[in-house]
Amino acid sequence: MKIQFDHVAITTKDVMASIxxxxxxxxxxxxxxxxxxxxxxxxxxxxxxxVSPGEHPPHVCYRVGSRxxxxxxxxxxxxxxxxxxxxSESFYFKDTSDNAIEIVWYPDDYLK
Numbered sequence: 001m002k003i004q005f006d007h008v009a010i011t012t013k014d015v016m017a018s019i020x021x022x023x024x025x026x027x028x029x030x031x032x033x034x035x036x037x038x039x040x041x042x043x044x045x046x047x048x049x050x051v052s053p054g055e056h057p058p059h060v061c062y063r064v065g066s067r068x069x070x071x072x073x074x075x076x077x078x079x080x081x082x083x084x085x086x087x088s089e090s091f092y093f094k095d096t097s098d099n100a101i102e103i104v105w106y107p108d109d110y111l112k
Contacts (some may be wrong), residue, residue: 001072006063007040007047007102009056015039020052033086040086059092059100070105079103 008084012018022029024071030042037104051058063069070089074081090104 001064001069003062003064005063006102007049009049009051009059009102011053011058012039012050013053014054021031023061033051034109043051045105056102057092057100059102061090061102061104064103064105067105070103073103 015034015036016039016072019031019034019041022041022043026043028044031039032042032047033040037052037055041050049050049056049061067089070081070091073079074091077091077093079093081089081091084087088104088106090102092100092102094100
């Protein structure tokens with residue numbers, strides 16, 4: 001199974017203030033999704049998820065190309081797949097240093 005880097009997620013106290021910060025600090029910032037508790041930006045060719053404490057852990061995310069690959073990865077790691085508000089599906093697990101890793105799959109109708 002092939003994976004690709006998808007995004008890094010960092011914790012923010014205020015999603016809207018963080019989005020404003022990135023817009024003021026860097027040219028060409030694209031907002032892919034935003035609400036009060038979660039934001040997804042494209043900055044310098046890299047996606048950054050802004051997560052509220054308790055919603056998602058800070059993490060590194062890798063993308064798989066199909067639902068069956070997601071299911072296979074989840075089965076290997078006893079992961080529970082969750083459907084998110086943006087229609088993506090994913091699960092989390094931890095590395096040997098307790099860092100969160102997300103494996104995500106985006107359906108064809110995902111809002112990009």
